[in-house]
Amino acid sequence: MVENVRGIDPSRDFDVVCDVVIEGGTITHVGPGAGAEYRNADAAKVVDGTGKWLLPAFVDMHAHLREPGHEYKEDISTGLAAAAAGGYAHICVMPNTNPVNDTRAVTDMMKQRAREIGGVALHPIAAITKGQKGKQLTEMAELREAGAVAVSDDGVCVMNSAVMRKALEYAKNFDMPVIQHAEDHDLTEGADMNEGAVSTQLGLRGWPRVAEDIIIARDILLTEYVGARYHAAHISTRGAVRILREAKNRGIDVTCEVTPHHLLLTDSSVIGYDTFCKVNPPIREAEDVAALQEALADGTIDAIATDHAPHSPLEKDCEFSAASPGMMGLELCFGLLLQLTEGPLKVSRLVDALSTRPAKIVGLEVPSLKEGAIAELTLVDPNTPWVPEQSDLETKSRNSPFMKRQLKGRIEMTIAGGNIVFERQPDNGKAKESE
Amino acid sequence: MTAATLRHLLGTRDLSCERAESIFETADAFLEVTRRPIKKVPTLRGKTVINLFFEASTRTRTSFELAGKRLGADVVNMSLSSSSTSKGETLRDTVATLDAMHPDVIVVRHNASGAAHYLAERTRAAVVNAGDGMHEHPTQALLDAFSIRGKRGSLKGLKIAICGDIAHSRVARSNALLFPTLGAEVRLAGPRTLLPRFVDALGCKSYDRLEPAIEGADVVMMLRIQQERLGGASFSTLREYSRVFGLTVDRLNLAAPDALVMHPGPMNRGVEIADDVADCDRSLVLDQVEAGVAIRMAVLYMTAAEAGADLHAT
Numbered sequence: 044m045v046e047n048v049r050g051i052d053p054s055r056d057f058d059v060v061c062d063v064v065i066e067g068g069t070i071t072h073v074g075p076g077a078g079a080e081y082r083n084a085d086a087a088k089v090v091d092g093t094g095k096w097l098l099p100a101f102v103d104m105h106a107h108l109r110e111p112g113h114e115y116k117e118d119i120s121t122g123l124a125a126a127a128a129g130g131y132a133h134i135c136v137m138p139n140t141n142p143v144n145d146t147r148a149v150t151d152m153m154k155q156r157a158r159e160i161g162g163v164a165l166h167p168i169a170a171i172t173k174g175q176k177g178k179q180l181t182e183m184a185e186l187r188e189a190g191a192v193a194v195s196d197d198g199v200c201v202m203n204s205a206v207m208r209k210a211l212e213y214a215k216n217f218d219m220p221v222i223q224h225a226e227d228h229d230l231t232e233g234a235d236m237n238e239g240a241v242s243t244q245l246g247l248r249g250w251p252r253v254a255e256d257i258i259i260a261r262d263i264l265l266t267e268y269v270g271a272r273y274h275a276a277h278i279s280t281r282g283a284v285r286i287l288r289e290a291k292n293r294g295i296d297v298t299c300e301v302t303p304h305h306l307l308l309t310d311s312s313v314i315g316y317d318t319f320c321k322v323n324p325p326i327r328e329a330e331d332v333a334a335l336q337e338a339l340a341d342g343t344i345d346a347i348a349t350d351h352a353p354h355s356p357l358e359k360d361c362e363f364s365a366a367s368p369g370m371m372g373l374e375l376c377f378g379l380l381l382q383l384t385e386g387p388l389k390v391s392r393l394v395d396a397l398s399t400r401p402a403k404i405v406g407l408e409v410p411s412l413k414e415g416a417i418a419e420l421t422l423v424d425p426n427t428p429w430v431p432e433q434s435d436l437e438t439k440s441r442n443s444p445f446m447k448r449q450l451k452g453r454i455e456m457t458i459a460g461g462n463i464v465f466e467r468q469p470d471n472g473k474a475k476e477s478e
Numbered sequence: 479m480t481a482a483t484l485r486h487l488l489g490t491r492d493l494s495c496e497r498a499e500s501i502f503e504t505a506d507a508f509l510e511v512t513r514r515p516i517k518k519v520p521t522l523r524g525k526t527v528i529n530l531f532f533e534a535s536t537r538t539r540t541s542f543e544l545a546g547k548r549l550g551a552d553v554v555n556m557s558l559s560s561s562s563t564s565k566g567e568t569l570r571d572t573v574a575t576l577d578a579m580h581p582d583v584i585v586v587r588h589n590a591s592g593a594a595h596y597l598a599e600r601t602r603a604a605v606v607n608a609g610d611g612m613h614e615h616p617t618q619a620l621l622d623a624f625s626i627r628g629k630r631g632s633l634k635g636l637k638i639a640i641c642g643d644i645a646h647s648r649v650a651r652s653n654a655l656l657f658p659t660l661g662a663e664v665r666l667a668g669p670r671t672l673l674p675r676f677v678d679a680l681g682c683k684s685y686d687r688l689e690p691a692i693e694g695a696d697v698v699m700m701l702r703i704q705q706e707r708l709g710g711a712s713f714s715t716l717r718e719y720s721r722v723f724g725l726t727v728d729r730l731n732l733a734a735p736d737a738l739v740m741h742p743g744p745m746n747r748g749v750e751i752a753d754d755v756a757d758c759d760r761s762l763v764l765d766q767v768e769a770g771v772a773i774r775m776a777v778l779y780m781t782a783a784e785a786g787a788d789l790h791a792t
Contacts, residue, residue: 235591240679244491246591246613246651249675316592360570362590364611 044078045422048092052099052412053395063097065418068461073414090456094426098394099410100132100419100459104401105197105222105276105300105348106373108134108165111152112141117353117439119156119165122373124437124465125351126163129373130397130421132459133407134163137197138170145170145181150189162464163457166192166405171210171221175199178206180213187217192405195222197276198323200258202228207262211271220272220298220404223262225283226324230254235364237310237325245313247363250325256282263290263297274404275299277350279324281334288343298404300348301335303372303379304444308332312444318359318366319444322350325368339396340388346401347393349376353440370443374436378450381425422456429453484780486598486605489614490656498660502624504776505769511548512771522551525582525782529555530572531608532588537743537767538608538618542585545774551582551782569596577601582782586610604781612646618742619652621773623660625765626697629738634661639691639733641725642701642750643672643712644684649742650701654680667691668701669723671712687722688729695733699740700725700750716749726752730760738762 046062050073062078064071072078081087108122117125126134136153138144144153150167157165169191173179175198183194194214201207201223214221231250236242238249259275263286266273275287278299290297308326320326338344352369359366372379377397384390402409410419432446457465484497511519527546531539539555546553559566567575569588573596576584581603586594591611598605609615626633638657644650644666657664664682666673667690677684685691692698703719713719730737739751739761747753756763 238675240676243674243676243679246611246648248612251675316595357568360568362569362588362596363592364590365569 044081044087045090045092045097046078046082048095048097048422050097050412051391051394053391054099054399054409054411055413057412058391063412063420065458065461068418070412070414070416070418073412090422092422094424095455096423096425097412098130098421098423099398099412100421100457101130101377101397102133102401102405102407102410103131103349103351103373104135104193104346104405106134106136106351107139107353107369108136109353110140110156111149115439116355119153120160121437121439122351123157123160123163123165125371125373127457127459127465128437128454129349129375130377130423130454130457131163131373132410132419132421132457132464133166133402134373135166135168135192135405137168137195139175139198143170143174144168145173145175147182147185147189150186150191154190162462163459166190166407168193168195168197168222170194171196171201171214172206177201177203180206180210183213183217183219187219191219192407193220193222193274195224195276197222197224200224200226200228204261204265208265208269211265211273212269215269215271218406220274222274222276223258224276225255225258225262225278227254227257230257234325235321236313237327239310239328241310241313245316247313250323252280252282252327252331255280255324256286259283260286263287263295266297267295271296273297277302277305277324277348278335278344279305279327279331281331284334284338284343288338291343298345298400300346300401301339301344302348302350303376304370306332306335306339306383307379308444316363317444318361318363319370319442321363321366321368322352322370323368336383336386336388339383340386340392342392345396346404347376347380347396348401349373351438353438354442355440359442371438371440372443374438375431375443375445375450377423377454378429378452379445381452418458418461420458421454424453424455426451427453483783484604484777487616487777487781488594488598488605488607490616490619490652490659491614493616493656493659495659495661498620498623498656501620501773501776501780502627504779505624505772508775508779509769509772511775512768517548518550519548520550521779522546522549522782525551526580527551527553527583527585527778527782528576528581529553530576530584530586531555531557532559532586532593533609535587535608538587541767541770542608542774542778545771545778548771549775549778551778569593570600573597573600577603583778606777606781609648611648612651613648614652615648616652616656617770617774617777618649619656620777621766621769622653622699622740622742623656624773625740625762625769626738628765628769629762630696632661633657636662636696637665637694638662638697638699639665639667639695640699640701641667641688641691641723643703644668644677644701645672645674646704647701651680653699654682658682665691665695669713688725689732692729692732695737697738697740698725698730698733702742702744703746703750705746720749724750724752725755727754730755736760740766742766
């Protein structure tokens with residue numbers, strides 16, 4: 044039981060200071076004073092929620108857990124632990140493993156590993172095409188049966204319009220969204236960062252915004268034409284925002300996500316050749332950040348996805364062009380983004396983007412703070428500042444430019460599938476030092 | 479000589495006018511040394527310079543090698559492959575290995591922008607950037623400025639046109655950053671396909687034709703066309719390039735009457751520069767080569783002095 048906590052559930056417009064009682068993994072009572080009779084029960088675990096928020100647990104629809112193939116960066120065990128510590132009950136994992144998740148065997152293996160480990164639920168996103176090569180469609184019916192919730196050739200854009208059309212049609216057949224990594228690879232050959240004033244000064248090859256915008260515009264036209272479900276991964280440009288907003292206004296079934304780093308950083312953070320700031324798509328400029336923040340606040344951007352991309356020092360401690368793109372983010376996401384609620388972003392919209400909307404997009408039961416629901420909840424302390432570098436992190440990797448940054452908003456407890464999968468110990472980490 | 483010292487030379491961006499002038503004054507003295515019958519001074523005796531070249535280079539490497547040897551330093555040349563696919567060691571390990579041998583200066587050329595910065599953060603030696611990707615080539619800019627200064631006394635008030643493949647040129651970038659610091663006006667010119675989309679970030683005027691850039695210019699610097707870019711979409715044919723963007727006598731006549739002609743070399747005669755222009759008496763091409771050795775002697779001298787001071791301090 045969590046008592047005297049501010050419960051927020053955007054799926055039913057709920058924002059009340061209340062008690063929440065969970066029995067046998069199911070939420071049985073929600074409301075002010077609802078826990079009075081349970082407070083002194085012998086078997087009850089009572090958590091004081093004073094000053095804290097109880098939210099539907101988060102759903103990350105875009106993460107890389109690196110298993111199978113790159114376990115030195117992360118594996119399903121450490122990845123799920125990081126997800127739990129980040130407040131997630133569900134995590135969707137991208138298929139760019141080795142081997143690529145383009146067959147039932149790999150999907151089965153991922154699900155099996157996650158079941159053995161327990162805790163956070165893992166949902167594979169299978170490849171659109173065999174080997175992410177953009178040619179032959181994968182066996183989507185079978186992948187769906189095995190537990191895939193969507194398809195994506197993440198990291199590789201489906202460049203061929205005919206293949207993309209067929210992918211949209213075939214995935215719709217099995218009620219899965221097609222998630223596109225929108226990048227016209229011809230326009231980004233050899234690119235290391237956003238094309239702009241900073242890339243010109245640093246002498247790094249530029250990744251122009253239009254390379255993203257062109258693909259999203261094309262995909263929207265295809266989606267409208269064949270009547271499918273399209274989701275644009277990690278959008279980064281003001282152009283993408285404009286195109287998607289217009290498509291949504293016209294009633295086309297498209298959704299999109301944004302990462303914390305695209306919401307917070309500009310390309311000037313690359314100055315000094317900081318490989319931790321090398322991501323794909325690249326960090327853009329101030330106007331893009333403003334457009335993304337606005338679109339998140341008004342709901343044009345549906346979901347927040349971490350694009351958690353752990354790398355070892357091998358891939359980051361090197362010359363910039365040789366560095367692998369990506370940064371880890373599962374455990375930092377909430378602490379980074381809560382500060383945005385000091386602006387136009389409402390807390391309920393933030394929670395909606397972290398939990399409700401991504402769950403709907405990939406077709407999961409929406410975590411909810413209501414009686415009768417399986418408990419999938421995240422308890423957060425919205426006030427305590429902390430610094431990642433001084434904390435214990437569950438992920439194997441440390442590739443983030445935010446490691447030294449002071450964050451606000453900490454995950455105190457995560458409940459997934461009715462079980463407590465993460466609980467911050469009072470002496471856990473060195474949080475006290477940062478206070 | 480008690481010249482100012484340099485910790486590293488990574489680019490011209492952060493070079494002040496005073497610092498550049500102190501390099502030129504040091505180079506003045508060394509230019510005289512290179513013209514002596516016995517071209518050697520013992521200034522860097524006992525110092526070690528490593529020429530670490532990850533890209534093929536004859537001219538720059540030879541220039542640095544002569545510069546080091548004429549100062550009495552022990553110079554070691556290392557040519558390595560920077561291909562990340564070959565089973566070579568990482569740049570991190572290469573730096574650590576070299577650092578353990580206590581070199582005083584590492585001169586590095588690498589095809590990755592920022593590689594010299596990467597080295598500078600990981601070695602006690604002074605790092606001199608001999609070209610990093612499309613980023614900077616500061617000794618080239620310094621020797622260019624030194625050559626102009628030799629003819630005109632100063633760069634103050636001069637109009638300098640830099641023409642060709644601006645987008646991929648570290649020479650253009652370093653010059654575009656250095657010349658304005660020294661009081662010159664820089665005009666960048668080339669086909670739009672070879673100008674950076676955000677060329678204004680370099681702080682210079684830019685033109686998509688040669689004529690307006692050359693008009694009234696005191697210096698016209700042509701850049702080498704990389705033959706390997708042929709066949710791509712950056713330009714159509716060599717023939718058209720030389721016809722529209724090559725420096726001919728007619729185009730040179732648009733410049734100031736005594737305008738200087740420069741080229742960092744090696745030249746593609748008949749492509750970016752016409753044969754007769756390359757050999758005309760206003761051409762500084764060979765002065766640039768001579769200045770290169772003197773400038774690199776000055777840079778090695780100033781960085782090695784600092785490296786030594788550093789070692790004594792620690």
